[in-house]
Amino acid sequence: MIQILTRYCTLLTITLLVLAVMSFSLAYLFPGDTLENLTGLVPQNDVQREALERQFKLDSSVVVQFFYYLGNLLVGDWGYSFTSGLPLAEEVSIAMPATIELATYAMLMALFVGVPLGYYAGIRSYSTTDHLLNGASMTTYSFPVFWLALLLILVFSLQFDAAPLSGRISLLYDVPRVTGFILVDVLLSDLENKSLAFKDALSHIALPTLAIGAITTASMIRITRRSVIDVKHKAYIAAAVSRGLSSWQIFTRHVLRNALLPILPLMAIQITTLITNAMIVETLFSWPGIGNWLIQAIYQRDYPALRIGMMAVSTLVITLTILVDLFNRLIDPSREKYEHAAV
Amino acid sequence: MPQFSLYEEEFHPSPWQRTWAAFRSSHIAMVGLIMLGCFVIFALFAPIITPYDAVEQNIDGLLIPPSWTSNGEISHLFGTDALGRDLFTRIIYGCRITLGTAFITVVLAMLVGVSLGAFAGMLRGVRSSIANHLLDALMAIPTLLIAIIIVAILGAGLVNSMWAITLALIPQFVHHTRSFVRAEMKKDYIVASRLDGASRWQLFIHSILPNMIETLVVQGTLALSIAVIDISALGFLSLGAQSPLPELGAILADGLDAAYLAPWNVAVPGTVVFLMVLSINIVGDGLRSALRKRVSH
């Protein structure tokens, strides 16, 4: 147990180190002056340039620079953005929770809708409902996310005027920022029309979550269905039938757990596609998340923002993936047998 | 003793034929294959099929509605966009660029991924497990992020977005190849040929690769559908193909500006990308179940 933990911790630190090196090298790879890319400060005159270079140890060897840079990273002094001039730590701490919130709701939707549907399709395999579900999930899965988002906007926002299409909440509400998650902040805030604000926030979050959630739910259904069908044909299920267990008992005691185990490693891959889809959908719904911020940064050639954005998002995704892998390794007794099951 | 065999007509189909028979048995898979075939034909013979030039603007034909609507003209099947360029031609060229680039990206990623994966798979000892775990972790970086970084370094453009997607797909192939090779190495026929003195390289070429071809094809279709989605997404965000180049995502983004007056400029490219990805997915799924049927019997 401890051995697995240490292995995963070393893996995490090595990967984060590799990431730090990549983000450090980006400062040199980006066009424009390295000093500006590294710090985000634009030196007006040469005197300031020397001072900055000495401060950031640009004159000394690359290794020393890197460790100084690493120190800055850990301590939270990430430099300043070209365009807005705000410290990047603050910008990321505002933008990141919005994306995490969106991705979490989509993931919850995928888990609580996708997995049960997958089980249902798997149990009733090769029946009409199964073909229906399989067809639906195949179609939703092959929707490009921006096209699905556009369709949702056209149908739900413009046609039925059921849900708004931009921002996290109507700008008339002044919601103080506590955790950065809009629904939580509204609940924690002491606005006088709090229920109205909450309903407004919910209607704002409905379409983006549906856009990302639908695709992840579709792939969840496919994975779970395949896993349930594989388990159903296993020998121990026939043994259980021969022991006279009822189909409900068989489902809860054997099918449920054994089908779940191969799904977990695949959920790690889902997180990556989820974050990518979230970043694309943010630009369409002008959701103030990290994706939107990064794409604005690209248009404005704001290199420090890109460097830190890359670092922040990949750290988040990689830590999540490794945690899911670790969790899966701990609860699954016969890990080697379940090498990544095919989708 | 003369062996008179009553069972002359017994015919053992090769694995390929059995997979193809299983694939052909499912009708949906065949429909998917035909759709994919059409897209490939569009992609290959784009200059021949298309009536107009994809980039040439004709000023007097601005925003002509598609031919099936009331005031549409048959000369422009899908109507024209805001700059008077024929949408049908641009869609066909779009298929060529999106599908073509996706195909090249997948082939590149496959070549690099498989060789890396095989190398990691064959390697014994700690190094391969570290390398493998590291690659698994790096597999987690979202495609869009890599694309943004590469666009920042090299500037926007279709070729740069191709590099981004190749980099994003490589870890996937490495991972699947490595796990396949490690599983295969444990099998007896490999141990047997190794005892006969086959070198690692021969082992890989003669025994592992032929078995891997089919799983590679399945992984390939999966990667192709991801690549098509990513290329059109990057085109849509105008990080990939730049404006005059008729890439499906870019056409959709251009169409958005005049979406209210000319909804077909948004609807048609969107549906085409959707159908393209759907056909790839159906074919991929059909192949996967055919392969599973063949292996399980």
Add this chain to the structure above:
Amino acid sequence: MYIGIVKRVIVALFTALLVVSCGKQNKEAFYNTGIIYCSESNPVTFNPQLDTSSTTSDATSHQIYDRLLDFDPDSGRIVPSLASSWLVSNDGLTYAFQLRKDVKFHKTHYFTPTRNFNADDVVFSINRWRLPSHPFHSVSGGRYPYFESLGLAQNIAAVRRVNGYRVEITLRRRDSSFLANLATDFAVILSKEYASALFDAGNPSKIDNLPIGTGPFKFESYRKDRFIKYLRHKDYWRNDELAAQDNNNMPASKEFDDESNEEAQAFNAASKQGDNAHDELLGVEQLIFDITPRSSLRLAKLMTGECDATAFPAQTELEVIRTRNDLTLAEKPGLNIGFWAFNTQRPPFDNPDVRRALASAIDKNTLLEAVYFDSATRAKTLLPAASWAFQNDADDTAYNPVLARQLLANAGVKEGFSMTIWAMPVERAYNPNATKMAELIQRYLRDIGVEATIVSYDWATFRRHLQDGLHDSVLIGWSADNGDPDNFYRPLLSCGAIPSGTNRAMWCDEDYDRLLNEALQTEDIDERTAIYHQVNRLLYERLPLVPIAHAYRYQAYREELNGVVINPFGGVRFGGVEKTL
């Protein structure tokens, strides 16, 4: 048996998700208390003196600040604002302004005023951009592009504080457009008390980021690329003035441009002059500028009610707005000009023949049709039809590619010569889609063997690089700030306008400036018009820029808003706007 349970759970889950997220956009009373305006990009600063872009003046000038004088939106004539009345001397060199009493500045979370508006504020505001020695002159860059382009600082001899509520300004040379310039969006009145408080606190640049003014709304907060939030200025001086006024219609003020009587026009406009546009000025509690760069997204938000009014609706969307009954589209012939300027300091564009070749290579009519969808008139000169100095019979460049090739050949420009066309990224009335126009021009130039590449940046970076003159040619334009023709010619092409960044053609010509100054000397309209015709002739020969179109100004808003007035000189005004859902 268990299939039933699973089925019921899934169905319940789905309905719950749908019910929670949908439901008609609620028409609660709360939404009446705020107006959301979808603007097209970020303001560069919160002090309109420092920047000429209409985004900045939209976001600040009419919402936060007031000016000495204002334009009447319907007639375009100058009406009193903070200056209740003004006196012009016979030789036209000294202007005396009687200021309005008990006008209160904004009380915000970062500043609380102790005294009302008086003459010191006027002197401070004018001297700031006039005197380089002024302590606040070099704050936030020290560039006052509009005033520099007009050369107003050199023309004003002195600004004298007569008493608490009377200011006298003396000029060196007569300038008939001086009053009009004081009424533009850029001549705003800042608070001297706030400035000195900031100066003592040691961060003077805050005056331009956390603005204090006397306007209908006070600044509350700003998130770049996201929103600007204003709250209602409770005791706005127009509210008290209206409450005191019995609401019979006041006599319109004297015709300003009636030049007949030569002696001093003593405008004793009654101090109770109220113009009918701002009748009951209670207005809404808060005003939000929701920054949405894409025009199709702005219209979508207008349709779903997330925005109450939008900036610069795209030409392709006008039809849609007209068909929907819950949206209204206000239309006015705009005082603006969209043009294609060449960087005359970069060879070969310094040669007029090359410029003429490029000008005759493009067909203006198709550009009008493709980009403006016939919502603009073809521009022969800089002045639009709405201006009193408009010349209908001015000569214009015709579409003649053969002539273009010839001119290029004998100008020594070989086949495949490559140039850049800079297309501004934001929408403007005078050029709704610069990128599309650039693509069209690119095709025309390819016909005559010139390879054009299109360059575009984010709006702030775009204008910064333009100022450094990195461009070969640029597709941009200008919307006038007052009805005076000088407001077109001087900022766009005068030598003084190059450092201020409004002269995109970087063109400096002595006899062009001489003619402009000559025009300012006389008050007589016919004489000035004759001079401007000579200027048009000169521009046609030198052709530093190709005038393309004068576009109509559009303003789209939901029908819940009433009291919205479209201002011919650009700028949107939410002072007296009321919202009833």
Add this chain to the structure above:
Amino acid sequence: MPMLDIKNLTLEMGSGDATIKALDKVNLSVSSGEIRALVGESGSGKSLIVSAICGALPGQWRLTADRMSWNGENLLGMSVYQRREVMRREIAVVFQNPQAALDPSATLGEQLAESIPEEFVNGNWFWQRAQHRKKIAISTVHKVGIKHHKHYLSAYPHQIPADIGQKFMIAMALVSQPKLLIADDPTRGMEPTTKAQILKLFTRLNQTKSLSILFVSHDLLAIASMAHSMTVLYAGQTVESGKMKHIKKRPLHPYTQALLDSAPSFRKDLPPKSHLPTLGGSIPTLQHLPIGCRLGPRCPRAQRACVQTPAVRRIHDHSYSCHYPLHMEKL
């Protein structure tokens, strides 16, 4: 009256002309306290019979039988609930590969406790019941010969050796005190020492508890010593069945003869270094089953009549189905 009685059981798959009869008129009966061996080469449909009895046939098979009775009641006529009750209390099955037949994600103790029928467990609070269930589990585990149960009860299936696994399967079958135990080739692929242990366990159970066992196997040697009666199966047809002594002394069906010849220990008069007698050809695959007597093409005594499926003939309790049986001429 035999406990389990199966007459003319036929299993078909596929449709139209391509129907495949995996089992063709199989007769099998097990009386109480008896060990009946069901012998047949691999691929002859033995496991299919077992899953037919359990009712766990894969979807695409169609089953038709004249009689399939358990203690007189017709198994096919029973409702799903009754059938399940029979399987839970009266019949138990031990499968071939213990590793695959145990749930990989649950510990052995859990799986054993799960298969203890509720009626045996007393104690009105759930923790008392759990305690009692644990006690029953431990006693059963000891019965099947696993000493240090604490380690194995908390272990996972992939952590235990094959024989322990098989013993666990037997323990799980016995815990519901069944009347009939069906063992589907339990000793396949085991070393002889563990195989002997398992077989000894079976004989001991049969003698002490008079538990009737249907022993399905293809390993003739192990079966011969312990089984009372035997049925021989070839490619889905029962060729011969009867008392073990009679069949060993005088097999009537050529295939049984070939089976017995293939085991040298049965043949006393085998000269040293002589060819082991074998049947030519190989077992027909499901797609290419010959018509009539399925041994036909390989049978040295095959004649024209063998094209029709031979009817079953009986000499007191020794039945065979062959047109030209052995040793009959001498009668």
